[in-house]
Amino acid sequence: MELVMFTAMEGLAAQVEQFRDVAVLAPSRLDQVMRLLEGARAPEALYLDDTRAAPLPELWRVATQARRVGVRVLVNFTGAARGALNDAQGAGLPAIAERDPAAVAAWLGEQLGLRCGEGLGRGALVAVGAAKGGIGKTFATCVLAEGLRRRGLRVLVWDSDISNPGLVPAFRIPSSAPSYLHLIQRGPAHWGPGGIAPFIFQPDHTRATSEGWGAVDFLIGSHAVARAENDVRLPDWQSFYQGVAALEGYDLVLVDTPPDYLRRPYATHVLLAGGTVVLPCPPGARERMGVGHLLDHLRDHAPDGLDRCALLFMEPERGVIAGVGDVAAMFARRYPQVMSLGTLPRAPRLASLADEHDGYVSMLDLGPHSGFTAAVHRVGEQLCARLGLTPRLPVPRSSLWNRLGSRLRGDRAAAISSPAIA
Secondary structure, rough: EEEEOOOOOOOOOHHHHEEEEEEEOOOOHHHHHHHHHHOOOOOOOOOOOOOOOOHHHHHHHHHHHHHHHHEEEEEOOOOOHHHHHHHHHHHHOOOEOOOOOOHHHHHHHHHHHHEOOOOOOOOOOEOOOOOOOOHHHHHHHHHHHHHHOOOOOEEEEOOOOOOOHHHHHOOOOOOOEEEEHHHHHHHHHOOOHHHHHHEOOOOOOOOOOOOOEEEEEEEEEOOOOHHHHHOHHHHHHHHHHHHHHHOOOOEEEEEOOOOOOOOOOOHHHHHHHHEEEEEEEOHHHHHHHHHHHHHHHHHHOOHHHHHHHHEEEEOOOOOOOHHHHHHHHHHHHHHOOOEEEEOOOOHHHHHHHHHHHHOOOOHHHOOOOOHHHHHHHHHHHHHHHHHHHOOOOOOOOOOHHHHHHHOOOOOHHHOOHHHHOO
């Protein structure tokens, strides 16, 4: 079912999205609602309330047009339009006067015959967020996915940063891989788990192995530089999110989100829907300022979800004066609810080797006994504990002889010590 909701009631859309088989569109203007009603395929239901302070005659005009094209209309008047509640009920419209989002969502579910989303949350959902580009967001997504794969988990990586398709070259995704942007263009009726499944790319080089490793699958957006016609409207992304959340067979969905978090607040939506947000945090002044801005934004829009945010610190690049310890302490004082997953060391040699390799190879394979790989597994262990995931395989162990051999082979990353920041 496609449900259009014209409302400014905080949290209501997220509550309704917990039902099964409903795609929610939430336009912010009545003229947008009218365009949806007058389109080639009208939605099945329309919810209107007076929280956006729209004039009552305009609300009636939209409701009349919706009924004319066969759309079910439900209204909730709690403010200036409350006096028209009896008129709405007299006209045969389901109508209430309720300010609590949970109660309104329950009423909508009852009126529309929606069922609770048992499928939602089958796999944990984690958005990797950032307030600026170039801080290691896609890099963190890659190493987290590979690290958890080695723990026997099945991971789906959803590329939502279509303006900068960094996952495509990182994982050597071929141009023949399907793009879910084509599915977006087909409309909400196709955005259920069954419609999404054929667009999931399953490369051979990230499949399960005889050692019991899990797999990494992909929902790919752009294969090259983004085009304006491929842009995804926020209501469409939010509806598509529900289909992704209902997919079966994955222990974890990692969402690589774009840095323009005001225009595309994908990380905020994940938090409001009960998911987790991981923020890579290099200690440089501009980078940590951006992380602080995003945390302030999340605190303003999802105050109850800040304890489901986690910082992933990264060792500074050469020449950066600030250290991880000082920056971690600063964030702990300012945002005590936000946990730390630990610290990833810099491993430029491993990164360069992986980039220059003819095919896909993970940094974890190039330096299996390095300090970098050990840090990735520590971070993965922290994330699993935070999400309540039970990996099928233990943390890979590395003996002293393995580490010494790695150093003698010239693996500089093995010499990096990176204790987790509490």
